[in-house]
Amino acid sequence: xxxxxxxxxxxxxxYTTARNEETYEELIHQAARxxxxxxxxxxxxxxxxxxxxxxxxxFGIDHPERWVVGAAGAIGKPVMRVHTGGATGGSAAQAGFFxxxxxxxxxxxxxxxxxxxxTPDAQLVLNRIMEPRYELPFGLNAISMxxxxxxxxxxKYGTTQEQLALVAVRSRRNALNNPYAHIRANHTxxxxxxxxMLCWPLKLLDCPPRSSGSxxxxxxxxxxxxxxxxxxxxxxxVGATSTTYYMGDKLSGLPFNEHGDWDELALAAQHAYKQAGxxxxxxxxxxxxxxxxFTICEVAAKEALGFCEKGQACPLxxxxxxxxxxxxxxxxxxxxxxxxxxxxTGLARVAEAALQxxxxxxxxxxxxxxxxxxxxxxxxxxxxxVMVVSNRL
Amino acid sequence: MTRRVAIVxxxxxxxxxxxxxxxxxxVIFEAASKALADAGIGREEVDSIxxxxxxxxxxxxxxxMLEACPAGAYLKDEIKTTEEGSYAAILxxxxxxxxxxxxxxxxxxxxxxxxxxxxxxNYGAEPFFHRPFGLNYITTTGFMVNAYRAKxxxxxxxxxxxVVKNRGNALNNPLACYQTxxxxEEVLSSxxxxxxxxxxxxxxxxxxAxxxxxxxxxxxxxxxxxPVWIQGMGWATETYYLxxxxxxxxxxxxxxxxxxxxxxxxxxxxxxxxVAEIHDIADYHELxxxxxxxxxxxGQAARLMEEGVxxxxxxxxxxxxxxxxxxxxxxxTGLVRLAEAALQxxxxxxxRQVKGAKRALAHGSYGFCGQGNSVFILGE
Numbered sequence: 073x074x075x076x077x078x079x080x081x082x083x084x085x086x087y088t089t090a091r092n093e094e095t096y097e098e099l100i101h102q103a104a105r106x107x108x109x110x111x112x113x114x115x116x117x118x119x120x121x122x123x124x125x126x127x128x129x130x131f132g133i134d135h136p137e138r139w140v141v142g143a144a145g146a147i148g149k150p151v152m153r154v155h156t157g158g159a160t161g162g163s164a165a166q167a168g169f170f171x172x173x174x175x176x177x178x179x180x181x182x183x184x185x186x187x188x189x190x191t192p193d194a195q196l197v198l199n200r201i202m203e204p205r206y207e208l209p210f211g212l213n214a215i216s217m218x219x220x221x222x223x224x225x226x227x228k229y230g231t232t233q234e235q236l237a238l239v240a241v242r243s244r245r246n247a248l249n250n251p252y253a254h255i256r257a258n259h260t261x262x263x264x265x266x267x268x269m270l271c272w273p274l275k276l277l278d279c280p281p282r283s284s285g286s287x288x289x290x291x292x293x294x295x296x297x298x299x300x301x302x303x304x305x306x307x308x309x310v311g312a313t314s315t316t317y318y319m320g321d322k323l324s325g326l327p328f329n330e331h332g333d334w335d336e337l338a339l340a341a342q343h344a345y346k347q348a349g350x351x352x353x354x355x356x357x358x359x360x361x362x363x364x365x366f367t368i369c370e371v372a373a374k375e376a377l378g379f380c381e382k383g384q385a386c387p388l389x390x391x392x393x394x395x396x397x398x399x400x401x402x403x404x405x406x407x408x409x410x411x412x413x414x415x416x417t418g419l420a421r422v423a424e425a426a427l428q429x430x431x432x433x434x435x436x437x438x439x440x441x442x443x444x445x446x447x448x449x450x451x452x453x454x455x456x457x458v459m460v461v462s463n464r465l
Numbered sequence: 466m467t468r469r470v471a472i473v474x475x476x477x478x479x480x481x482x483x484x485x486x487x488x489x490x491x492v493i494f495e496a497a498s499k500a501l502a503d504a505g506i507g508r509e510e511v512d513s514i515x516x517x518x519x520x521x522x523x524x525x526x527x528x529x530m531l532e533a534c535p536a537g538a539y540l541k542d543e544i545k546t547t548e549e550g551s552y553a554a555i556l557x558x559x560x561x562x563x564x565x566x567x568x569x570x571x572x573x574x575x576x577x578x579x580x581x582x583x584x585x586x587n588y589g590a591e592p593f594f595h596r597p598f599g600l601n602y603i604t605t606t607g608f609m610v611n612a613y614r615a616k617x618x619x620x621x622x623x624x625x626x627x628v629v630k631n632r633g634n635a636l637n638n639p640l641a642c643y644q645t646x647x648x649x650e651e652v653l654s655s656x657x658x659x660x661x662x663x664x665x666x667x668x669x670x671x672x673x674a675x676x677x678x679x680x681x682x683x684x685x686x687x688x689x690x691x692p693v694w695i696q697g698m699g700w701a702t703e704t705y706y707l708x709x710x711x712x713x714x715x716x717x718x719x720x721x722x723x724x725x726x727x728x729x730x731x732x733x734x735x736x737x738x739x740v741a742e743i744h745d746i747a748d749y750h751e752l753x754x755x756x757x758x759x760x761x762x763x764g765q766a767a768r769l770m771e772e773g774v775x776x777x778x779x780x781x782x783x784x785x786x787x788x789x790x791x792x793x794x795x796x797x798t799g800l801v802r803l804a805e806a807a808l809q810x811x812x813x814x815x816x817r818q819v820k821g822a823k824r825a826l827a828h829g830s831y832g833f834c835g836q837g838n839s840v841f842i843l844g845e
Contacts, residue, residue, distance in 0.1 A: 074564040125547075127526035134521045134589035135547065138832050142704045148720055151702040151837065152556065155520075155547045157527040163544050167556060173563030175467035201527045310565065314514070314543035317530045328540060336540060343542065347565070451530040455543070 076465055077172040078297035078304035080290050081111025082423040087254040087285035087411035090189025096136055097143035099185035103286035104144055111290040115145035119177040123153040124164030124184025126415040129197045131190045144183050161418025162448025162457030166310045168291045178293045185286035186413035194282050207319055217319055217452055219271040222368040224332030229383030233273050237264035238389045239367040240277050240409055247406025249435035254283045254411040280365040280412035287416035289423050305426035309460040311343030317452055334376035337456040341377050348460040353378040359401050359428045359438040361421035363448040365408040404436040418448025422459055429463040470558045471685035471692030472807045474504025474678025480642035480792040483578035484672040492674045493574050494535040500676035505689035513566040514543040517553035517573040521585040522796050536572040550800030551829030551839045557679050558695055567684040573797035574674035582670055582795055605833035607659030610749045612712035623767035625652035627748035628665055628790050630776055635787025637816035642671040642792020666748050668789035675800040693807045697842035699724025718757035718838035729842035735760050735781055739822040740809045742802035744830040745788040785817040799829020803841055810843045
């Protein structure tokens, strides 16, 4: 049995296009400080640090984690950076969990920052992640590769562009309740439909903003967490799956190679649910923070996470199933469609899920949120992480 | 009580100045599949994959997108760390110790022949003030050596002897990149690359990959290879800012070693260890590591070397494999050290075997002037 681990503090800073007034170090420091204050701990209490940092090409410094050791309060401590592309934040939270669960450490800080605002053209960088010999020259990037997923889902399940637009409308409406969110807006389906087409069927408002900002969580052993005498979020299950890189392989229609279905995310979820003792995710999970930078990603993720039958996420959306007062509220924070600081988007999902089960989510709090799930995706939608958190052991 | 972790599969590719006939994917696949074969298991029997890689060394952002599958990760629980090779073994160990996983394939690699490593390492310098000065892993080694020499007056000859020792040891290692002996004269007449560091003081870069299979105690029992236990591990990082550091000491290595020794119950490393594989980014670096690892007092490394303690046949042979000075697959070098230390404990090190080696130390290092360091203690 793994040692029990809890999230005992979270810290986020405002997500916005560019944080020009602060350096990368300062963003790291801010989130770390806020999380420590939230946990009512000091740097002296931290045994090890995990840095959540996605591709450095997005802001032009090789191994930025080495630069920010001081800002993260980690001088002389065990430090490790985790980088799994977009899934980085989810992987970093899991690495933090493994640090404590191993029994070697009692209190671990997981912190990261994104300064995408310094990047002239993120999509140029995200074109360079593609397979260089055959796929890169086609102009694939994060938007175009995800449009394939939308096309597959529409083809298989009859999903419409208007249904996808509802995901964007709900997410950014939820963001109105989140003071850290980047895009907070009362968009309509018509607004989404008439926004500029970027790569059919994904339009500008189906896509995330480019955000900068920082996020941190503090994780502690059961003994430490219980001694704190305050609500904490217990990590009840973790899972991750990597799958093929090649876009061509994802369009084969074969099991685990169907871009519209994300069976590989289902594998990660099954691993996490088994540890958490969850058998009916659609009922036993009360709120979900899903890393869905594009509208279609949230749809495919909810189906893979077992929240509903395949092809049912959109019809249920029309009934308000996923709304903040619906059956299973998803992304009450606004999710990645409202804020997408790539290095910490996955970590923010974990932090938001933790806030929900701690009952500390403020205006975006979901009533009765006892168990929450947080996901992240990275690469060519190929790296998946799932973490289940709960207010009880 | 933490769960024990064992190394049950070990593989390296041959280290070579270049591998023009293999793309990076194939180099990685070779190491990963050989490690599984060494462990006597199939990919389906491994439940986690942990890799260590650096985007800039691999030449593309999020390089694990392409390289995770050759490393065995298809439909597996895979995670990547970016410090250096040995950190993948650390993270994999934590994952097994947690009880969530029972086994792990650990993989790291570099194909230095295709990368301007020196320039890439300059991109790791703080961009506003440090990068324009030309900081890179070679020039900063110069800083470190100057700081050490200013304090302890180390003669160049003492460092050159480390190269001669390691290159001599590499004659016994069929996987080493350079299997030819060198003389101190050759080292001391090689060109200066960052005063007083000469070209042959630095570990020459090469291509290669390394992979290990780790397993929990229950899983390790009954596997084909005798388990090599991870008795201790420690890692630590110094501040990035060189001006704030005492460059004459590998401070974070001292901290990492203290943690690993405490976990393994080592109190007198020189007496209790049988062999050490040290990440010798430069010959000077190996000497400074002797001190940080507590093998001798500060400033006394040259004497330890002179007394032949770290030679094959000495009390504590260091780098019987030839070390990085006989070929360094930059990012994977720390994992190669761990693999070599494990081979020694298993008694499978061939002609480079230290007789009766029961307990070994492996060291990994990264960053300017050894900013971050890891230490493993392995035992039977």
